[in-house]
Amino acid sequence: MRIRSLALLTTAAVLATMTACVATSEETRPEPRPSVSEEEVTPIETPDDAPEVSIVDSSPGGAKDADPLWQGLAEAAANKSEAYLKVYVHTGNPDVPDTGEATVTADTPDSVSVTVDAKNVDTEKSPFLLIQGTFTVEEIGGSAYTLTTENSDEIPELNPKGPDDEARCTADDAQDRISLAAQDLADDPDKREDFRQQWGASPQVWWGIQKTAISLNQEGGVAGDFLTEACGEYLQQ
Template sequence: MRIRSLALLTTAAVLATTTACVPTSEETRPQERPSVSEEEVTPIETPDDAPEISVVDSSPGGAKDVDPLWQGLAEAAEKKSEAYLKVYVHTGNPDVPDSGEATVTADTPDSVSVTVDAADIDTEKSPFLLIHGTFTVEEIGDSAYTLTTKDSDDVPELDPKGPDDEARCTADDAQERISLAADDLADDPDKREDLRQQWGGSPQVWWGIQKTAVSLNKEGGVAGDFLTEACGEYLDQ
C-alpha cells in the first residue's frame, strides 16, 4: 500500500509512540508500538584523506544546537580548517543565479545563512538545495558564513547507504517506518547519528524526520506536515 493521504504521515508521527496512551472507560493503557522489519544499515567508513570536518546530512534549519550544518561551519571557522559539505537545505527561496555567489538559508526561523559560489549549489531537488564541495569557512556574523571553494568533487564514500526518497515514500510500510523514526529521534536525540546513517540516503525524508522530531519536542507536541512535504512528489503515484 502506498501513501494515499497528505494527513496520514503526520497523524502516524503523533500516534506511533512508545509512551502514548489510549484512554478507556476504566484506565489508560500504552498504545502498542507498530511493528516493522529490521533494516540492514551499512556503516559509513571515513576515508583517511577525507577532510577532518565533514558534514553529509540534511539540515533541519533552526537553532545551532539542532543543525549539523551550522555546527560544522562553526567548528571549521574556529579551527580555520577546511570543511567538506554535502548538505541539503530546505529553503523558501530556491532560486539560484547561474553564476556568482548565492546565499542559502533554511526556511526555519533563526537559521544559519551560507554564502557560496552558485556553481556549488545543486537545485535538482528544489526547494531542497544541495551545497556540496570542500570549502574554507569564514564567519561573517552570529549566524552567517561565507564559503570559499577549494574542491567541488564529492566524496561518495561518506554518503549514507540506503533507499532513496522515492523508495522510502512509496514502500508498503512507509507510514509506520518513517513515523517511528521521527518518534525515536524525538524520544532520544542521541540516536541522531545512527538514524542519519539509516535514513541519509533519502535526504528529503531524513529532513522530514528531523523536523517532525523537533516539532514533537516543542510544547504541545504537534507533528506538523513536514513528512508530507518530504514525500509530496511521490504521493498518489
C-alpha cells in the first residue's frame, strides 16, 4: 500500500506559501515562491450548436456572484433558454434516489438548490455529485431552480483538457502546484476562467482550489481543509 502524507495538501501548505519567511542576520524576508514548471493549456472551442448557456465546471457553492452554476441557471431561466450542464457539486447529502427527482445543494451556506431527474445525477465521485445534460430551467425561488431534461448527451468538446484528479493529487510537485494555484486565484479572481481551463479536468482538485481561494479572500485564512478533502482518496491508496 502506498500512503502519502495528507499534510502535503493541507491548506496549511497554502498559508505557508503565503507567509513563510527566512530569517537572516539583518532582516526577515519572504521565502522565495516555490518554482513549478509551466503547463501548456489547451483552449476550449465551443461548438456552434452548443447551448448559449453551457457550464462545465465545479461549483464552489455559496453566493451567486462566486458560483458559475447559479449564474448560468439564472441566465437560462431569465432568457427561457436551454442550459447544458456538466457540473460537480460537493454536497453534505450525497444520497440520490434511483428514480424520480433529486435536489442537489452544495454544503456551503446560502447555496443554490437544483431539482433534477435523478437519472441526470452521477454519484460515482460522491460526495461530489455530477449533474449532466441539457435542460430547460425554471426558477422556483430566489435560490432554487427546477430542471427539465431535454437530453442527457455529453458535449465532449467543452471538457477541459489536462490531468485528472488522481494525477494531480499524486504528482511529485502536487503540494507546490496546487497550493500556488489556490493562492494565485485568490490574488486575481478575474482570471478564474483561465484557471478553469487549466484545472477543470480534475474537478475535485479544482473545487478545492476555488474553495481555498475564496476562503483566503473572505477570511484572511482558511476555514476548512478543502485540498485534503479533494485529494484524500488518492493519497491513501
